[in-house]
Amino acid sequence: MTPLQQNTEQVTNFNHPVECMQFRLVYNGPLLTTSNSSRRGLQQNIRKEIHSQLETLFRVHPGLSGYIAYEKEHSLVQTVETGNFVFFPLVRDKLWMTCHLDILLLVRAKPMGLITHGGDIDNRIKVFIDALRIPSRDELPPNAVPTEKEKPFYCLLEDDKLITGFSVRADRLLALPHTDEKDSDVRLVIDVSVKLSRMSWANIDFVSD
Numbered sequence: 001m002t003p004l005q006q007n008t009e010q011v012t013n014f015n016h017p018v019e020c021m022q023f024r025l026v027y028n029g030p031l032l033t034t035s036n037s038s039r040r041g042l043q044q045n046i047r048k049e050i051h052s053q054l055e056t057l058f059r060v061h062p063g064l065s066g067y068i069a070y071e072k073e074h075s076l077v078q079t080v081e082t083g084n085f086v087f088f089p090l091v092r093d094k095l096w097m098t099c100h101l102d103i104l105l106l107v108r109a110k111p112m113g114l115i116t117h118g119g120d121i122d123n124r125i126k127v128f129i130d131a132l133r134i135p136s137r138d139e140l141p142p143n144a145v146p147t148e149k150e151k152p153f154y155c156l157l158e159d160d161k162l163i164t165g166f167s168v169r170a171d172r173l174l175a176l177p178h179t180d181e182k183d184s185d186v187r188l189v190i191d192v193s194v195k196l197s198r199m200s201w202a203n204i205d206f207v208s209d
Contacts, residue, residue, distance in 0.1 A: 054154035
């Protein structure tokens with residue numbers, strides 16, 4: 001029996017999922033419904049922005065830093081290789097984790113004009129949410145390679161089926177674009193709530209503040 005099996009057998013079941021973490025992610029940049037080839041590049045840029053924020057979260061959150069140390073001690077580090085990348089997801093099914101997303105979408109167009117400025121809002125949010133999970137090899141840009149700071153490459157989700165719900169609010173972005181921004185660029189503010197349906201020694205560190 002492996003250490004993971006030994007520790008995950010000692011579980012506490014909750015009547016309802018219990019929130020264990022809250023944090024906020026942001027994204028600034030294009031968010032358009034594009035062709036498959038252009039979408040791969042767009043989603044990879046989104047992944048890079050999210051990676052850098054999650055890397056900081058893993059470093060400063062006491063529970064997450066303890067979790068990584070625990071995984072290394074027991075040889076439980078669960079990474080996923082895709083193409084040239086080694087992904088390290090935060091929310092994982094084997095750890096009985098799910099998450100809920102509250103998304104604020106800020107655009108320079110009037111919110112009521114979202115359908116005609118950059119595409120249907122539902123499809124644009126889907127483009128973003130798809131970039132939060134581990135991609136398949138076909139979803140990565142051709143010849144994409146990680147930098148040294150992207151080893152491993154942090155992402156929010158092992159699979160987007162672990163999102164139990166999300167809400168989207170749209171509002172007007174009043175700030176003028178910077179010199180390297182376009183009028184069509186958006187800002188997203190994502191409030192992430194991570195929940196546990198069971199607790200074991202394998203995921204108890206996530207409850208730390």
